[in-house]
Amino acid sequence: MTKSNRSKGIDYWLPKLVLSPTIAITTVFIYGFIFLTAALSVTDEPLMTIFSLTNPNIDFTFDFVGLDHYVKLFENDRWNGALLNLGIFGVLFIGICMIVGLIFAILLDQNIRAEGALRTIYLYPMALSFIVTGTVWKWILNPTVGIEKFMQDIGFTSFTFDWIVDPQMAIYTVVIAGIWQSSGFVMAIFLAGLRGIDTSIIKAAQLDGASLFSVYTRIIIPSMRPVFFSAFVMLAHIAIKSFDLIMALTGGGPGNATDVPAIFMYQFSFTRSQYDMGATSAMIMLMGVAAILIPYLYSELRGEKQ
Amino acid sequence: MSIKVQDTRYKDITARSILYAVLVIAAIYYLAPLFLMIITSFRSMDEIRVGQLIEWPKSFSLDAWAAAWNQVQIGAREELGLKPYFINSIKMVIPSVAISTLLGALNGYVLSFWKFRGSEIFFALLLAGCFLPFQAILLPHSIVLGKLQLTGTVSGLVMTHVIYGVAFTTLFFRNYYVNLPGELIKAAKLDGAGFWMIFYRIILPLSTPIIVVSVIWQFTQIWNDFLFGVVFSDPDSQPVTVGLNNMVNSTTGEKRYNVDMAGAIIAALPTVIVYVVAGKYFVRGLTAGSVKG
Numbered sequence: 001m002t003k004s005n006r007s008k009g010i011d012y013w014l015p016k017l018v019l020s021p022t023i024a025i026t027t028v029f030i031y032g033f034i035f036l037t038a039a040l041s042v043t044d045e046p047l048m049t050i051f052s053l054t055n056p057n058i059d060f061t062f063d064f065v066g067l068d069h070y071v072k073l074f075e076n077d078r079w080n081g082a083l084l085n086l087g088i089f090g091v092l093f094i095g096i097c098m099i100v101g102l103i104f105a106i107l108l109d110q111n112i113r114a115e116g117a118l119r120t121i122y123l124y125p126m127a128l129s130f131i132v133t134g135t136v137w138k139w140i141l142n143p144t145v146g147i148e149k150f151m152q153d154i155g156f157t158s159f160t161f162d163w164i165v166d167p168q169m170a171i172y173t174v175v176i177a178g179i180w181q182s183s184g185f186v187m188a189i190f191l192a193g194l195r196g197i198d199t200s201i202i203k204a205a206q207l208d209g210a211s212l213f214s215v216y217t218r219i220i221i222p223s224m225r226p227v228f229f230s231a232f233v234m235l236a237h238i239a240i241k242s243f244d245l246i247m248a249l250t251g252g253g254p255g256n257a258t259d260v261p262a263i264f265m266y267q268f269s270f271t272r273s274q275y276d277m278g279a280t281s282a283m284i285m286l287m288g289v290a291a292i293l294i295p296y297l298y299s300e301l302r303g304e305k306q
Numbered sequence: 307m308s309i310k311v312q313d314t315r316y317k318d319i320t321a322r323s324i325l326y327a328v329l330v331i332a333a334i335y336y337l338a339p340l341f342l343m344i345i346t347s348f349r350s351m352d353e354i355r356v357g358q359l360i361e362w363p364k365s366f367s368l369d370a371w372a373a374a375w376n377q378v379q380i381g382a383r384e385e386l387g388l389k390p391y392f393i394n395s396i397k398m399v400i401p402s403v404a405i406s407t408l409l410g411a412l413n414g415y416v417l418s419f420w421k422f423r424g425s426e427i428f429f430a431l432l433l434a435g436c437f438l439p440f441q442a443i444l445l446p447h448s449i450v451l452g453k454l455q456l457t458g459t460v461s462g463l464v465m466t467h468v469i470y471g472v473a474f475t476t477l478f479f480r481n482y483y484v485n486l487p488g489e490l491i492k493a494a495k496l497d498g499a500g501f502w503m504i505f506y507r508i509i510l511p512l513s514t515p516i517i518v519v520s521v522i523w524q525f526t527q528i529w530n531d532f533l534f535g536v537v538f539s540d541p542d543s544q545p546v547t548v549g550l551n552n553m554v555n556s557t558t559g560e561k562r563y564n565v566d567m568a569g570a571i572i573a574a575l576p577t578v579i580v581y582v583v584a585g586k587y588f589v590r591g592l593t594a595g596s597v598k599g
Contacts, residue, residue, distance in 0.1 A: 147359065243532070
């Protein structure tokens with residue numbers, strides 16, 4: 001009896017003990033650091049003294065500057081250019097990935113032979129690093145050695161495709177490479193969604209004489225709304241965080257033509273040491289992700305309870 | 307009457323042919339860059355200079371591969387080629403994947419079978435960490451790594467990847483465990499089995515599929531990471547993604563596309579192999595957060 005009581009005691013605190021490292025990590029390294037980044041964005045204290053562990057006389061009297069850094073950020077042309085680029089990239093990347101993903105999911109859902117092999121081929125770019133994708137597309141899109149030269153060499157002498165060196169068009173090359181990498185992933189999500197639909201409804205509709213087209217537009221696609229929502233959230237998340245692909249493909253150039261918030265944040269924080277701008281731009285990125293994510297998590301968690 | 311039947315059958319066959327044609331063209335589009343990378347990596351620069359973008363190698367040469375692996379000068383470091391970066395990636399990825407998966411399994415176990423007051427709220431808070439844009443923690447994290455004297459070390463990268471990977475691994479294991487029959491655990495508890503006994507004897511033997519999902523997901527994420535690598539490491543500890551990017555963007559001398567492509571394949575090979583061998587589990591990891599059930 002005493003033994004069982006004692007073991008019950010151990011089992012009472014053991015789960016908490018096991019979870020405690022992760023609780024500590026989450027508290028300090030996620031929420032604590034978000035708080036510190038937020039603090040940096042509204043104060044003028046030099047970073048090093050705030051975080052000083054060796055200096056016993058930590059001076060906590062920093063200058064609270066309110067939203068000054070935010071105002072300064074949105075007066076910065078480079079930041080506004082980066083936001084605009086993210087807007088163009090995000091809309092096209094998400095939109096085209098969703099359309100391509102849906103079309104190919106529906107096509108693959110027609111009792112295709114070798115479906116497994118095709119699916120594997122469509123999805124493999126997702127296993128690659130964005131750096132690898134960027135390296136390859138940088139070369140293919142380079143007008144002097146890539147597609148443009150190839151087309152000219154085989155006879156289309158007036159063919160031009162020099163978007164990657166054209167400041168007006170360079171952001172669209174990021175879209176091309178991004179879609180190549182991520183559309184197969186969207187297809188996989190949609191295909192899983194299609195397979196999860198109750199087939200009895202579809203059969204009933206077909207018995208009533210509904211065409212394949214109207215089965216898709218009236219029944220299947222509307223019932224996949226949660227899947228669209230998930231895919232949208234994941235793609236938006238990829239878009240806002242996009243950094244590696246652009247670093248490898250264009251390095252943010254030509255000039256600042258393909259600059260995005262993630263690159264802005266990296267360069268202001270770690271090459272220019274303007275921590276206030278770095279922290280402020282990071283907070284804007286966090287708010288962007290939160291604006292998309294909170295409605296999503298809310299609906300997911302509410303759905304789970306029902 | 308019979309003609310009409312024939313008509314629809316013809317229509318069916320044409321529709322199927324178009325369908326397959328579209329699917330195959332799409333497959334070619336996805337495969338083309340990989341194919342180009344591979345054939346270019348076997349061509350010599352002389353051939354590339356005078357030849358075409360798409361051309362079969364005249365003589366299969368491994369020179370570009372050797373150059374990318376241990377001959378090309380990357381930055382100012384003494385050791386040549388991608389090899390030292392590749393080794394850094396291996397040294398980084400193995401402990402990061404092992405520790406984060408183990409932590410995730412334990413967390414998932416607690417959050418599924420040993421719930422306590424507040425554990426659900428904690429899970430929701432942790433879940434938000436899956437979507438954290440890392441820019442929001444980069445500055446404080448770099449200061450802390452500096453204070454711990456871990457900046458520019460592989461251990462620093464391991465620590466970083468474990469910390470920011472544990473949200474995902476916990477999510478995987480927790481979502482897998484909540485679908486296991488709870489009676490099993492209740493019965494074991496009534497029989498007097500304790501926390502560790504249940505974990506080792508009942509849960510762990512059932513966990514193989516989700517361990518595979520977690521290991522593959524973490525391996526791919528950490529191997530392909532660039533942001534942490536470029537911010538927190540120095541030339542002696544940089545992973546292969548950073549090495550490749552430095553190699554491709556170094557401006558000295560003529561651009562050697564065959565070497566660039568061989569380097570890109572070297573950097574991509576480990577994750578592509580994992581994908582080919584265990585693609586099913588890779589897809590499960592990708593869709594774990596998006597499609598419920």
